[in-house]
Amino acid sequence: MPLLAARGLQLSLPDRSAQPLFRRAPLTPILRGIDLELEPGESLGIVGESGSGKTSLGRTLLRLYEPTAGALSFEGRDITHLPEAAIRPLREGMQFIFQDPLSSLNPRQRIEDILAQPLLAFGRVASRQEGRVRARALLERVHLPAAFATRYPHELSGGQRQRVGIARAIALKPRVIVADEIVSGLDVSTQAQILVLLRELKREDALIFISHDLSVVRVLCDRVMVLRQGAVVEQGPCAQIFADPKHPYTRALLEAIPLPDVDPGWVAA
Template sequence: MAERLITATGIEVTYGNRRRGGVKVLHGVDLHLDRGETIGIVGESGSGKTTLGRALIRLVDTSAGEIRFDGKDITHLGEEAMRPYRKRMQMIFQDPMASLNPRHSIRQILAGPLLFHGLAKSEAEADQRIAKMLDRVGLPSIVLQRNPHELSGGQRQRIGIARAALLEPEFVLADEIVSGLDVSTQAQVLNLLKDLCRDLGLAMAFISHDLSVIRAVCDRVYVMRQGRVEEAGDCATLFDDPQSAYTRELLDAIPLPEVDADWLKDPEVA
């Protein structure tokens, strides 16, 4: 039986002052994630999927409910108490240019978190870890001397993945990370993520509006609507036989292409 890593119960998020008409974005959301599992979070724009993801890693405060990580209630931990958990849960952002410091070299961007969290005791050890990770994500060492704007979108996204994986997290939140990439580069990045999740035993929550991507990489899926979970279940079953009228409408609005189930293994794009 799989070991539970994250359990979210009755999660609510309200932006603004609740007593002065704040806007409630999440309405009592329940979600769970096992170690090594990949879940998809889908929904139309404004459904609350990104807010839910950020609440799971405590980048957004909840106004009600409970979040447990590895059995520990982290819902209201202060920043000091959260620090040991920060390297255990990482986020890969939609726009790598916005999340990579434009004034720093790629080496500085990758070495800084390793040294800050004590995973590397020296610059030399950090460089060794970085070299191995670059090889793993398929980037040449020359990129270490460059700044983010000197890399392609696909290369920047690989750096974002490398930065997250270097900290050896147990949970990774990936928010629309392939939406701005061409199909070939999407497949490369998704293959990379699948390999890392398998090899490192990572649990991942994958937020995307692209249902074909969710179907290709996720074990289970949560369908969000207006801040609530409309439907949840095994990925293949839910897409083949949706029980909610809203899910059916979503599938009709964004139809799944008729593609080979092993499209990510295509040698032309791998």
């Protein structure tokens, strides 16, 4: 049974460019019928140019948006239109890592409390103190010093903050993680370190890794899905798509991205 499955998934949102004064903005289609299956332990890359719908798809798959049409299931259960109250207990199994950790990590909380918060919220620890102890173990898993526990997000570098974002996402041992452009904006060597970390972690969880950078997907993912204007252009095993892209759009994406910088040996360890 797939962990996550989407059939003909569609999403429409109010059109931001239309600003009718007295009426609701008309809906504009964002996702146009996506089929997808994700098996436990699998990693799927979602690629496409800016505006192709990657973030919207990631958010819809974790039911941060409600699909407009189609069907979505998680662990065999239909969650397409499940109300938020019924989704909430499932949320510990599905985690989203945001592109910009500085805006997703509470600036007024110490790292130990940021990491303890989901554990407390889902009753995994009995007290804040126990949560803080677990936070230190989580820091170790993402290779950050325990001394960072008492620091604040702004005291960390971009790469370190992204590690905290990852630590928070894995705290609840989710079944699936959606990571949205989480290495964009980091320098190449920091990107490589984060990818190594994700490689270590992905053995346990299914990972949906969103990136406009195909070279990054290549070193991390088993399968890749190419999105364009909210529809799937091509999908298949990474090795196959990279060796023999069928669609001109995929070929254009591959040509647009400088691959020479990327040494696949990076993450061989």
